[in-house]
Amino acid sequence: MIIDCNANLGQWPFRRTAYSTPDQLVERLARVQIDHAWVTSLDAVMLKDVTAANEPLAEAVADHTQLTAIGTVNPKWPAWGSDVEACAEQFGMPGVRVNPNYQSWTLEEPVFADLLAAARDLGLFVEIAVRMTDERHHHPLVMVPPVALSGLLANALEYSDVPIVVANAKNAEAGSVARDSGGDLPDNLFFELSHFESVGGVQSVAENIGVEHVLFGTHAPYFYPEAATLKVFDECDFSEADLEAITHANAERLLAGD
Amino acid sequence: MSISGGIIDCHIHPNADLGSTPEETAETLLRYADRMGIEMMGLSLGPIFHPQPTEEQIEADNTFNANIIALHPDRFFGYANINPNRLYHALSEISERIENGPFIGIKLWIAMCCTHPNLDPICERAAELGVPILQHTFLRPEGNLAGESSPADLVELAARHPDTTFIGAHTGFNWEQGAREFADQANIVADTCGGDPDMGFVETAVRWMGADRVLYGSDAGGRSFATQLAKVHGADISDADKEKILRTNAKRVLNL
Numbered sequence: 001m002i003i004d005c006n007a008n009l010g011q012w013p014f015r016r017t018a019y020s021t022p023d024q025l026v027e028r029l030a031r032v033q034i035d036h037a038w039v040t041s042l043d044a045v046m047l048k049d050v051t052a053a054n055e056p057l058a059e060a061v062a063d064h065t066q067l068t069a070i071g072t073v074n075p076k077w078p079a080w081g082s083d084v085e086a087c088a089e090q091f092g093m094p095g096v097r098v099n100p101n102y103q104s105w106t107l108e109e110p111v112f113a114d115l116l117a118a119a120r121d122l123g124l125f126v127e128i129a130v131r132m133t134d135e136r137h138h139h140p141l142v143m144v145p146p147v148a149l150s151g152l153l154a155n156a157l158e159y160s161d162v163p164i165v166v167a168n169a170k171n172a173e174a175g176s177v178a179r180d181s182g183g184d185l186p187d188n189l190f191f192e193l194s195h196f197e198s199v200g201g202v203q204s205v206a207e208n209i210g211v212e213h214v215l216f217g218t219h220a221p222y223f224y225p226e227a228a229t230l231k232v233f234d235e236c237d238f239s240e241a242d243l244e245a246i247t248h249a250n251a252e253r254l255l256a257g258d
Numbered sequence: 259m260s261i262s263g264g265i266i267d268c269h270i271h272p273n274a275d276l277g278s279t280p281e282e283t284a285e286t287l288l289r290y291a292d293r294m295g296i297e298m299m300g301l302s303l304g305p306i307f308h309p310q311p312t313e314e315q316i317e318a319d320n321t322f323n324a325n326i327i328a329l330h331p332d333r334f335f336g337y338a339n340i341n342p343n344r345l346y347h348a349l350s351e352i353s354e355r356i357e358n359g360p361f362i363g364i365k366l367w368i369a370m371c372c373t374h375p376n377l378d379p380i381c382e383r384a385a386e387l388g389v390p391i392l393q394h395t396f397l398r399p400e401g402n403l404a405g406e407s408s409p410a411d412l413v414e415l416a417a418r419h420p421d422t423t424f425i426g427a428h429t430g431f432n433w434e435q436g437a438r439e440f441a442d443q444a445n446i447v448a449d450t451c452g453g454d455p456d457m458g459f460v461e462t463a464v465r466w467m468g469a470d471r472v473l474y475g476s477d478a479g480g481r482s483f484a485t486q487l488a489k490v491h492g493a494d495i496s497d498a499d500k501e502k503i504l505r506t507n508a509k510r511v512l513n514l
């Protein structure tokens with residue numbers, strides 16, 4: 001059983017990718033034995049009203065039991081609380097994603113705490129996408145720095161009953177949060193592995209931050225999904241228990257809220 | 259898929275975090291290469307990357323890599339590091355390390371943009387020896403670093419030296435652009451290393467350059483073998499083309 005906690009539907013504005021529809025994505029992930037995927041909308045990132053992508057996303061995955069839609073919200077946008085409510089109550093989503101860098105806010109601003117409070121009330125997890133693509137691939141007129149993770153740890157400790165997923169973070173970014181926590185990340189903080197690099201890198205990050213904080217993710221179809229499966233199953237040498245944790249048990253524990 | 263014979267990774271570095279001695283570095287790399295089906299790896303640079311290396315740094319890195327090759331000549335090959343700003347030393351390293359072995363190519367990084375005339379005697383020497391030049395190529399949205407070559411720079415150099423074979427590293431990193439820039443310059447092949455496992459990378463390189471001109475490389479240790487192999491294993495191209503990219507093109511270009 002593999003749950004991909006970081007897949008996408010739709011199109012990134014600056015590149016066309018194959019396998020961008022629900023049918024195509026499900027088939028493509030099944031080729032590498034991925035059974036289930038949490039999907040966000042690539043279209044949402046660059047919209048001004050990001051929530052315009054949520055209803056189409058919910059409809060697109062409605063008849064695909066292999067996919068779970070994760071809506072996108074912007075806590076700097078007027079009446080954003082109603083968008084979070086819609087994700088939970090109207091669309092039945094388990095979590096919401098934010099792109100603080102594209103939405104022009106930081107994790108140190110009060111809006112982040114406000115979002116976590118709203119998510120707690122509705123039983124949602126909150127996912128932060130650190131980046132969408134390598135900064136060196138950005139369009140020269142749309143260069144967006146990655147999300148700074150300062151402020152993450154304090155808020156994760158404060159809202160310890162809200163699961164927080166950090167997506168598209170690199171080894172050093174995950175490592176710096178673990179270091180700030182004194183090697184003891186809060187139970188509600190998770191890092192998705194699609195951007196972990198270096199030789200045996202997933203294993204060294206897992207040892208560094210704790211395997212119980214690692215979620216399997218591909219960033220497909222923007223990335224080839226084989227990158228994640230080859231890293232976890234072939235390049236690294238995880239125990240059976242660690243593989244269980246990474247591929248699905250951590251994600252299931254996150255959803256169950258315990 | 260399985261290929262007949264192991265995978266050849268044309269582009270790795272012995273980064274310090276892999277080990278502090280040739281023995282340790284080789285052992286780490288082989289442990290992971292064995293898991294990934296990689297038979298041979300091509301070394302360049304050294305434990306620490308020097309953008310503008312001194313003669314002493316060049317010699318130390320070349321010796322480090324030669325020592326790895328001496329330990330496992332069936333698993334490693336190497337490119338002679340040189341600095342074209344130190345042309346006489348560069349030419350003597352080529353004679354010393356290639357003519358007398360063990361290196362089978364030349365590595366050029368970011369010490370000097372490759373359009374400079376100092377590159378001409380280096381390319382002529384590479385053609386005489388029948389060895390390729392692995393040239394770092396990159397395209398940054400804010401403009402390249404001083405001394406960093408773009409794909410167009412390499413095309414300019416390769417056009418001056420039709421008898422020399424060039425490996426355009428990273429396909430220019432912004433591969434959608436790099437593959438097109440390299441397309442018509444037949445003495446350039448491209449490697450797929452470094453950068454994220456962006457879907458479409460290898461398909462695009464094959465579409466513009468043809469499967470005979472694309473080589474798998476990883477840029478390990480900074481990169482994972484797995485993410486970089488995924489670009490080839492995951493590409494929508496034929497198994498025959500994958501075998502060329504993973505092995506047979508490297509055998510041809512590097513005379514392995």
Ligand SMILES: [Zn+2]
Nearest residue numbers: 269271452477
């Ligand atoms: Zn390199």
